[in-house]
Amino acid sequence: MFFGLLGVLSFSLTLPATRLAVSALDPFVVGLGRSVVAALPAAILLYLTKQSRPTPAQWKALAIVALGVIVGFPVCSAWAMKSVDASHGAVVLGMLPLATAVAAFLRAGERPTARFWFSSIAGSLTVVIFSLSSSKGQVSHGDLVLLLGVILAALGYAEGGRLAREMGGWQVMCWSLMLAFPVILGPLLWMIAQHGASAPLSAWGGFAYLSMVSAFLGFFAWYHGLALGGVARVGQVQLLQPFFTFIFAATFLGERFGWKPVICAALVGACILAGRTKLRLPWRRKDEILGKAY
Numbered sequence: 119m120f121f122g123l124l125g126v127l128s129f130s131l132t133l134p135a136t137r138l139a140v141s142a143l144d145p146f147v148v149g150l151g152r153s154v155v156a157a158l159p160a161a162i163l164l165y166l167t168k169q170s171r172p173t174p175a176q177w178k179a180l181a182i183v184a185l186g187v188i189v190g191f192p193v194c195s196a197w198a199m200k201s202v203d204a205s206h207g208a209v210v211l212g213m214l215p216l217a218t219a220v221a222a223f224l225r226a227g228e229r230p231t232a233r234f235w236f237s238s239i240a241g242s243l244t245v246v247i248f249s250l251s252s253s254k255g256q257v258s259h260g261d262l263v264l265l266l267g268v269i270l271a272a273l274g275y276a277e278g279g280r281l282a283r284e285m286g287g288w289q290v291m292c293w294s295l296m297l298a299f300p301v302i303l304g305p306l307l308w309m310i311a312q313h314g315a316s317a318p319l320s321a322w323g324g325f326a327y328l329s330m331v332s333a334f335l336g337f338f339a340w341y342h343g344l345a346l347g348g349v350a351r352v353g354q355v356q357l358l359q360p361f362f363t364f365i366f367a368a369t370f371l372g373e374r375f376g377w378k379p380v381i382c383a384a385l386v387g388a389c390i391l392a393g394r395t396k397l398r399l400p401w402r403r404k405d406e407i408l409g410k411a412y
Contacts, residue, residue, distance in 0.1 A: 122352035125340025130362030132332040133195065133204040133211075134370050138324030140199050142317035148325060149193030150306040155329035157299040160292035172285065172293055179281045183290060184298040186274020192333065194267030202260035204371060208363035209379050210264045211356075212245040212386045214275075217268050218353035221276030233392065234350065241357060241389035248382040275353060278337075279344030287341030291334065357386050 139148045172180060198207060216238040223229070278290045285293075317325075343352045360383035367373040 119343065119347055119352060119355060121339045121343030121346065122355040123343075123358070125336050125343060126355050126359050127362060128331050128336030128339070129356075130208075130359050131327060131366045131370075133199060133207045133363055134366045135324035135327040135332065136196050137199040137204045137367075137371060139317075139321050139328060140196050142321040143315065143325065144309055144313040145196035145200055146193060146309045147306065147313060147315065148328065149196040150189070150302045150309070152192055152325065152328040152333045153188045153295060153298055154303055154306055156333035157295040159330075159334060160295040163288070164292050164296065169289055169292075176281065176285065176293075177297070179277050180290070180294050180297050182277040183274045183281065183294040184301075186270040186272070187278065187337070188274075188294050188298040188333075189302060190270030191267045191274070192328070194263050194270065198260040198263040198267070200260075202258065202264070203373055204367040205360075205364050205373050205379055207260070207264055208360040208367070209245055209248050209382055209386075210261055211268060212360055212383065213242045213265070214268050214271060214359075215354045215356045216242040217272035218275045218356070219350040221272040222279070222349035222353065224276070237389040237392035238354070240392075241386040244382055244385045248379065251378075275340075275344065276349050278341050279349035279352075282341040282345035287343075287345055288338045290341050291337040295334075354389070357389055360386070 136148060143151075195207070202210075219234070219238055278287075278294070282290050343355075346352075360379070364380060364383070
């Protein structure tokens with residue numbers, strides 16, 4: 119839970135940093151560019167530590183991780199931040215824990231309890247009600263894009279957390295970046311040629327944070343926590359992410375969001391306590407968990 123919280127803290131600044139970046143840069147340049155930049159330190163780290171190459175089965179799992187958290191969520195979140203505030207987007211992302219739990223059930227073999235499912239669904243329904251009330255009963259375009267990003271991120275989290283038990287958390291992230299790099303480099307260069315890359319310092323500051331923390335360092339703690347404590351259970355810590363994002367959005371963007379999203383985030387966050395029960399995890403021995411995670 120501690121490593122999961124470290125990951126959530128680092129991800130909490132993602133939406134404000136993205137909103138800063140897309141204020142002057144094309145969303146696809148931001149979404150793809152952050153992963154291309156993060157691939158450089160990933161390659162250096164893999165080379166210096168002389169990591170063995172993944173097996174064919176692991177490459178297939180890494181492809182799912184890359185689709186979800188290297189390409190899918192970064193592009194969707196950058197696209198959505200062109201039309202919605204970071205504080206609003208933070209509440210919509212409150213559905214990510216439930217999506218992660220579903221993905222963990224399907225891909226990682228985890229079996230959350232009935233109380234866990236009830237609390238997760240209750241928190242997600244709260245997010246849906248908030249989104250509808252904020253857009254006069256209609257789901258906005260930005261909300262739909264963020265929802266797609268939630269689905270893709272959940273798949274990447276679940277697959278990455280499962281794979282981290284075999285090869286380690288930071289190795290999963292680094293190899294995923296390496297796998298995605300040759301695929302996204304060409305489209306990124308084309309987008310830069312079409313839209314340019316001229317931006318003020320504030321936009322580049324947001325892009326730098328996305329590249330080095332959101333797309334790289336934050337996942338070291340996040341996947342390590344998922345491997346140790348279970349994808350579904352540790353994924354619930356994401357319910358606290360809106361609170362941190364509210365603070366960052368007010369600090370760096372000057373957003374004023376009132377009490378409605380704060381109350382909504384409080385209700386969703388309360389589901390953490392309701393859902394924190396023991397899960398029937400797919401492994402048996404504690405020493406095996408620690409050994410594979412490290």
